[in-house]
Amino acid sequence: MLWGYCAGSGKSGYQICVDLAEPAYKCSCPSRKFPCKHTLALLLSWADESVSAAEPVDFARQWKAQRAGRAQAKVTRASAPATPQQQAAAEKRAAVRDERMRAGVDELARWLDDRATEGLAPLASAGYAPFDQMAARLVDAQVPGLAARVRECGAVASSGSGWADRLLVEMGLLRLLATAAGQLDQLPEPFAATVRARLGRTPGTEEVLATEPTRDTWQVLGSRDTTDSTLVARAVWLRGRQTGQVAQLLAFSPPGQPLPAASATGTEVDADLYWYPGALELRAVLRPGQAAASSFAAPAGAVSVESGIDQVARALGADPWLDRYPLLLRGALVPGRDGSPWCVMSEGEALPLIGAASQAEPWHLYAATGGQECDVAVEWTPRGVVPLSVWTLGGLVNA
Known part of the structure; x- marks a missing residue:
């Protein structure tokens, strides 16, 4: 976590806390913006490596203890027998x-x-x-x-x-x-x-957090927002470095309202993941307040397009109504010709790209890869795949 003081318009400085694992923020200023400019200033200082390590001061320690207490209370309520x-x-x-x-x-x-x-x-x-x-x-x-x-x-x-x-x-x-x-x-x-x-009948988060988790180093492959008339949904796709399991973290908000901060693509966290019930373990939730995320050089477990199609087939066998599924492919982006769509291709097998203009024809990703094979994270749909990110010799490039 981060903590600090910031001089403001008041007599005393503002007290700022940031939980880097969730993330979560707390500032004693009266701003209605969340996170406020003081919190952002602290985060920028941390990103610039100008925040030193130290033992938490009282207000930071109290805030962290309160958050841990609320999280434990949720688990206790979920596991407590009903009257x-x-x-x-x-x-x-x-x-x-x-x-x-x-x-x-x-x-x-x-x-x-x-x-x-x-x-x-x-x-x-x-x-x-x-x-x-x-x-x-x-x-x-x-x-x-x-x-x-x-x-x-x-x-x-x-x-x-x-x-x-x-x-x-x-x-x-x-x-x-x-x-x-x-x-x-x-x-x-x-x-x-x-x-x-x-x-449309899913258990509450507290009930899911009371189940048995899966421990792994979860790598963030990418995220995608979708909108309908009533909600904006953000799907964040994870893959376990050791287990190879994929997971979907979902967040929702009304149109025009901000979504919760998503885990950054290209980061990983060693944490417990809790699964929503179903024949296919896919949607999950991370318990708040676990270890902070760190970046990784390249994801683990990329497969060929043919093997990716096999993964989707097995997932559809468990959930015939599945319409979104993450794949980590080892392949090349190939531009479309004569009206044919762009695709990601490996070993003679290809999947067409769909999405917005920059996704269906991702020239910036093609330029970054130079047309060579690389690790490509995509979201499978019945109509084709939506590119999320690629890892080249130069590092991560988001779609």
Whole structure:
């Protein structure tokens, strides 16, 4: 951690603390900006190696102890047994929600069957309206995950040439999810947890932190932000140096509001990672207040494109609705020609690049690599891969 004093407009200097592991900030100034300029000044001094090592002063030690106490209290609350009254109230709420969910799932299944019976052609001229109406009913049924996928179908139906094929795939996956949701009590628990997560029912962070963690040196391969009408989501992709496991850290905020600070690409931390339940261990959470991150020269465990495709296939076997997955590939970026897309290629196998202009045609990455093979971190999607970062002889370059 860092701590220091900064002269301000008040009579006494401001007290500043920074927890480098999360990161987290504390300053005694009245600024509404977070982190404030005094905190940034301390961080810049640290980055310039002008902050010396010392034993924490009282206010820094107290702040760190308070943070550790709050973190422990969260774990204690999550692991504490519920009282009979709390348990009865929770069971009643769960029963009401389960009934609403079943009704919503049944309605979605009928709606999808009707669309298949009528054919997809009427949807081409109907616009977003039928999808938005169905999504609104699913929100009322408290299955927001299904509602989001139905809205995505509306975008697919308006996506131009080849829309019918793409829509049929999405509606087929929706029908599979509706069928699985109607048989939750018959599914193996890990897969049932996956289905619940796709419906939008995930456990709280405190409950996840009460599970058994995986210890490793977690390397940050990259991050990507996505936006819909209600939320901005940031996915940070990690890979364990020893275990080879990949992980996704998710953060959300309303549009226009800042997202929490993300771990920097090219850094690693020796820490415990806690997994959300599911047949595929992917989404996870790091316990706050662990060791500070440090940079690494190159990531461990890059594979060929063919091996990367095999990794995705195994992941899809555990979660058929998976639409984002990290890959660390050893390959070359190849520019597209005659209308073909750019791709990342190794040993004769290739994956097309997609994304914004700078991602689908990443000239700056091509210039950094010189067209040679290097370690490329990408985010796989069903339509292609989005480049996140590359490691060349000159070091890390972000997409």
